[in-house]
Amino acid sequence: MNKDFNITAKLTPSEKAYATAKHPTEQQKIDANWRYESLHVMLWALGFIDSLSYPDQMCNVANDVKIIHGLTAQQFRKNAKLRTKKEILDQADLILRLDWACVDAQTKNKPAPANLDKGVVFERHHSLNWLINYMKQDWDDVTTDT
Amino acid sequence: MIKSNLTWQLMFCVYTVQNKLIVGLAGTTLAILLIWSFIKMRKSKNVDRKTKQTTWWLLLVLVSVITVMIVKLMGLTDIQKQAKPIIKPVKDSTATRDQLERRSQSENYCKAHQVPIYAYTLFVDPEAEVSIRAVDEVVDRALALCYIGLKSEGLEQRDNWTK
Numbered sequence: 001m002n003k004d005f006n007i008t009a010k011l012t013p014s015e016k017a018y019a020t021a022k023h024p025t026e027q028q029k030i031d032a033n034w035r036y037e038s039l040h041v042m043l044w045a046l047g048f049i050d051s052l053s054y055p056d057q058m059c060n061v062a063n064d065v066k067i068i069h070g071l072t073a074q075q076f077r078k079n080a081k082l083r084t085k086k087e088i089l090d091q092a093d094l095i096l097r098l099d100w101a102c103v104d105a106q107t108k109n110k111p112a113p114a115n116l117d118k119g120v121v122f123e124r125h126h127s128l129n130w131l132i133n134y135m136k137q138d139w140d141d142v143t144t145d146t
Numbered sequence: 147m148i149k150s151n152l153t154w155q156l157m158f159c160v161y162t163v164q165n166k167l168i169v170g171l172a173g174t175t176l177a178i179l180l181i182w183s184f185i186k187m188r189k190s191k192n193v194d195r196k197t198k199q200t201t202w203w204l205l206l207v208l209v210s211v212i213t214v215m216i217v218k219l220m221g222l223t224d225i226q227k228q229a230k231p232i233i234k235p236v237k238d239s240t241a242t243r244d245q246l247e248r249r250s251q252s253e254n255y256c257k258a259h260q261v262p263i264y265a266y267t268l269f270v271d272p273e274a275e276v277s278i279r280a281v282d283e284v285v286d287r288a289l290a291l292c293y294i295g296l297k298s299e300g301l302e303q304r305d306n307w308t309k
Contacts, residue, residue: 088278
């Protein structure tokens with residue numbers, strides 16, 4: 001994949017550190033695995049996925065990977081249709097409120113409300129904040145303030 | 147000796163226990179014990195004058211015990227805990243129309259899913275001030291994220307991605 005998609009040039013410093021680590025830590029692997037949720041948001045933003053469902057469970061990774069796997073880099077780029085600013089902001093506003101609910105529950109030592117998966121909510125918030133250029137932060141530095 | 151131990155145990159209960167019944171019983175017993183000790187020492191002919199003067203400290207302890215008792219029995223500590231943080235709501239009038247519409251839409255979604263709603267003003271930036279990422283940037287990010295995800299499972303080398 002690296003060779004065909006010229007991935008190295010697209011990685012952030014922390015992603016490069018993980019990608020080149022001979023012995024990545026368990027935390028690095030866990031963090032990396034959560035990136036599938038961010039991928040899901042990007043595929044939605046690019047029009048490959050119709051909608052973002054209620055974040056009470058993780059995305060279907062196999063379906064998401066299949067979207068990229070089935071195309072060349074050029075086809076993937078050509079087929080991508082970025083959603084409108086309004087659509088992305090609508091999701092950014094929603095995830096801000098859902099994340100607030102999770103964080104608020106956490107500060108009260110309670111589980112996430114309404115069956116929300118706080119991990120999924122966090123990843124989506126991070127991804128959507130990046131998409132809307134929140135505070136002009138790079139991917140590694142994106143904050144999810146609530 | 148027994149009286150001294152009892153005094154310390156009662157004080158421990160009054161100052162550390164939160165149960166109102168225990169605090170009430172321990173505090174009352176302790177107060178009686180302190181008053182009794184105070185009177186007894188003041189009236190005793192076997193206690194020298196210097197020692198008698200130190201008995202005034204008992205009144206200070208008594209006041210402290212009664213204060214703690216009142217605070218705990220009246221639930222004043224609970225009131226402090228429940229006190230709302232000092233958050234001054236920002237007036238919605240500063241929000242743009244698209245921000246208000248977006249908020250309303252999101253809150254309806256939250257209500258439908260029984261997600262608690264933030265009582266104060268919380269907005270993403272107005273549409274006019276936001277510039278979303280370019281499509282090529284998002285495509286690159288998607289590819290990078292896919293690679294990182296696959297690597298976390300040791301699958302990044304397995305597939306033949308030759309196109």
